[in-house]
Amino acid sequence: MSIVGRAVAVKTPATTANLGPGFDTLGLALSIYDELEVTAVAEPGVIVEVHGVGEGEVPTDETNLVARSIAHVFADQGQPLPGLRLVARNGIPHGRGMGSSGAAIVAGVMAAKGLLEGVVDLDSRTLLRLATELEGHPDNVAPALFGGLTIAWTSDDGPEFKKLSVHRGVSPLVAVPEQITMSTALARSLQPQSVPHQDAIFNVSRSALLIAALIQSPELLHAATEDRLHQSYRASAMPETDALIRVLRENGLAAVVSGAGPSILVLGSDPAQRLVAAELLERHASTTWRPLMLAVDFRGATVGSLPVAAVA
Template identity: 40%
Template sequence: MRARIAVPATVANLGPGFDVLALALELQNEVEVEQTGERGTSVDPGPGAPPELQDPGHNLVVRAYLHACAAIGVPGNGVSFRCVNRIPLRRGLGSSAAAALGGVLAAVSLHRPPWDESAILERVVELEGHPDNAAAALLGGLVIAAPGAPPVTMRVPEELLAVVFIPDLELATAEARRVVAESFSRADAIFNAARCALLIRAIAERDYGSLRDAMQDRWHQRQRTELLPALPDLISAALDGGASGAALAGAGPSVMALTYRDPERVQEAMASAARRHQLRGRSIVSRVRNWGARVDVGM
């Protein structure tokens, strides 16, 4: 038996929704897993992948597969993996969530446990530590991942586009979390809570004029500027270029703008700001993917 799994890139936080909000993009990774009948486990990490990903013990797709197999109660050996990695690593686009979800879905596809979406997500969160990216990758659309409650997903209008500037530098999530304070003032908590509500309403009602204010943040972006000094200028440039709103993508270092018109103008504005900071990178334009991971199982 074999299975093909496609898992989308995701962007978390969207400014004020720290560890709560995330949305899925069209960019995706692909995993093909096949039962071989052999004793070992092999992995082809795909072209351009770092050498360490050729080691099953260091490949998160394989580790997640084995983790899920242990939870199901079946042996995890005798499979081969072939990966196509389009989501750049450590850029704030949910690469680790995509890998973990891909591995868990591989186990579900081959061994068919009676797991619903919440059980699948639970296995991924055991590896990831927080559910926002994983929930968006599984469900698609804009996801609200509230602690202690099932994630809620909502469709994002097709005309709303994500323009993402992806710097040529890596930033580990653990390092980006290190600079974020453990507690916040009441005023900042109210500020972010209000903007989370405004952001969800703005997207649901297509009130894109409200996104500029709704995507502001007082919890994490200011502190993460220490790791990405160009962040304020990239956000300002995106807004000046016509974007409705802009924010750090997840833990960074990528920056995402949302716009319903002239994405090329927003791209160029962000690229110009990056050049002023001598920050190399590339940008993509993507629709929000209103469906989550997809699995195709065959013999």
């Protein structure tokens, strides 16, 4: 069956991973999005048109991460790759700890799912496996795929996830620095190979508490977001992030590094806490930070068919 002429639209949420103590395990989908339109064409090759974040910066050929992700799925499923025309409208900041690379991978995987509909069936387990193969770990791609709060882990059978609903009182704010970025690879290189036993026990307790806080008891978020496994080791690479988190936490707010940073995630126990956080950031930041008052995205990535004329 030829898929030439098929066109799909994909919408993928931003994510924030770790959430403090849940290093490489917990992730949350957020209501800021990348949107993608993909058409399968007869002419070989890949052409990518980028609008918004990354315009003029990211590759516009087959080396584009979204295009590589589509190709990965087709190769895994033993399907011939058609020519591809992509139009990306990106809203997720790059290099800021909001899962932009994970979102690009998920967008490509979901686009491939839509293009291959009726040819092969890609279930949730397969989608997670393919996205994790490209990303390297599932903590960002799981919430981008499935929405909500996700617990991700790896078993002998591959990556796994559990999606949970978040208490309606939980109110996220992400503070994004205008001029500062952080490489995930650099952030990971600052991690020690081992940590003290007491620190491991500390984080196990806080991670368990964090699940309860997010789904049932938001008033526990401040205590539940304490961490000893990764943030302190990375602080020297993000001094302003570290200083602002200290200010926010001293004022009773559940502030943590968003993903690899340098953005800051504040998990408010009610919407009013976000206003307090924004005011503190404005007062104490020495550079420009943009406070994004977001909702938890419960749907995850979506894909739907388009008439070819809509994206021609």
